Amino acid sequence: MHVFGLFLMATLAFGVLAFGGVYPWAYWLLAFASAGLGLWAIVVCRAWRDWRVWRLAKVMAVVAAAIALQMVPLPRAAVETISPNAAAVLSQYELAYAARQGGWTPISLAPWDTLVALALFTAFALLLVGATRALRHMDPQALAARLTILALLVGLIGIVQRALTPAGSDLIYGSWQPQFDGDGFGPFVNRNHYAGWVVMLLPLVAARIVAATEAFGGLTTGAGAATRRLVASQEAGLAAFSAGVVVVLGIAVMLSGSRSGLASLAVALATLAIFVVSRAGWSRRRMVVVLSVPLLLAAAMAWAGRDIAIRRFGQVPVEIADRIAAWTDTLHIIGDFPVAGVGLGAYATAMAVYQTAPTHTLFVQAHNDYLQVAAEGGLLVGLPALAALLLIGQGIRRRFVVGDHEPARYWLRAGAVAGLAGIAAQSLVEFSLQKPGNTVLFVVLVALALHRPDQDTSADAHRV
Secondary structure, three states, X not given: OHHHHHHHHHHHHHHHHOHHHOOHHHHHHHHHHHHHHHHHHHHHOOHHHOHHHHHHHHHHHXXXXXXXXXXXXXXXXXXXXXXXXXXXXXXXXXHHHHHOXXXXXXXXXXXXXXXXXHHHHHHHHHHHXXXXXXXXXXXXXXXXXXXXXXXXXXXXXXXXXXXXXXXXXXOEOOOEOOOOOOEOXXXXXXXXXXXXXXXXXXXXXXXXXXXXXXXXXXXXXXXXXHHHHHHOOOXXXXXXXXXXXXXXXXXXXXXXXXXXXXXXXXHHHHHHHHHHHHHHOOOHHHHHHHHHHHHHHHHHHHHHOHHHHXXXXXXXXXXXXXXXXXXXXXXXXXXXXXXXXXXXXXXXXXXXXXXXXXXXXXXXXXXXXXHHHHHHHHHXXXXXXXXXXXXXXXXXXXXXXXXXXXXXXXXHHHHHHHHHHHHHHHXXXXXXXXXXXXXXXXXXXXXXXXXXXXXOOOHHHHOO
């Protein structure tokens, strides 16, 4: 599966470097690549032979079916029975709807947007199922190394662009003007989405430092002896390189000025620290390991300039009012469309009627992914989605309880879980996961956290 790993990395790189996949040409290419890779891995690795992976595939299929049901034309009376407020919303948004009597109409207020959402979900679900199976046969060290190099590249792009781009400019890569007004950073049109991508990957890079420390006894034996063994090994360079990448990413997040990024990064690192303590116990030596990454980040952020964070967090009281207004309106949508929602991807259509905040722009996202899924999917999509999350959570927990404990795989898994915890925290106030470039990284992290290693042959035996 060495070739699969290379194509997977190419897909991840395209997703982040193509402006986070926000434009149709980018997210359709990303969807095709993800679906193709997923199907390839499912067939080549015979995913159906692993009942856990196949159960995951079935749950994903149920979610996709629920989304598809939102687009099925139903008698108008049936739609208005399921969603009594649909007629009032569509009458204001689509004048011809009020004039029509009877006829058939879908549950979704924006069927085309729901179709796009279904296509993207299906592509990423295929990648999740295929990658979860394929990672069983891949070398974790090689994958971690490639992810670290990609993280370094994205971090440097953000830092260099900020240094060379004039203040107030929205240009990406020094020449690309975003289609809509934004507050871009690095290859993303929104700095919070850039920070979300970094929050997912930085803990995994940091976990490589912990893995190297454990491999040479730094978590369980004398610190001095472990340090001498580590310095004398080839792993020393890898650990030092990973530490350097952590510093670069920390500087990039600070320069981005993303408040949600800084806060969710703290959640991710706290999660990684819990893994360190739970795996090795508590002592002064383990405290050094736990604190090393935060200290690296603190130094990086101090160098980048704390005035950026102070200025950004000082704006919270003003901007949180808009967030609260959007959340309140979203709760109204949830209350009016509890059964089937307004249709996945149709949030903007609903907000054209429901928005009460006196702002000059329409809220096309709720700035809270959990509320938005509830508003768009209702119980129809929400319950299968919740079942999928519970199944994934149960599977991850099982891997830590009965899974392999070889350091490289364990810490790759722990770093992935820490990244997932960080993006879950950011999703309370942002919508980074709605950007396909971030979604594909999220899918890979879930697959890393879920995958089972091959017990019959060594990982290196599968490298071509």
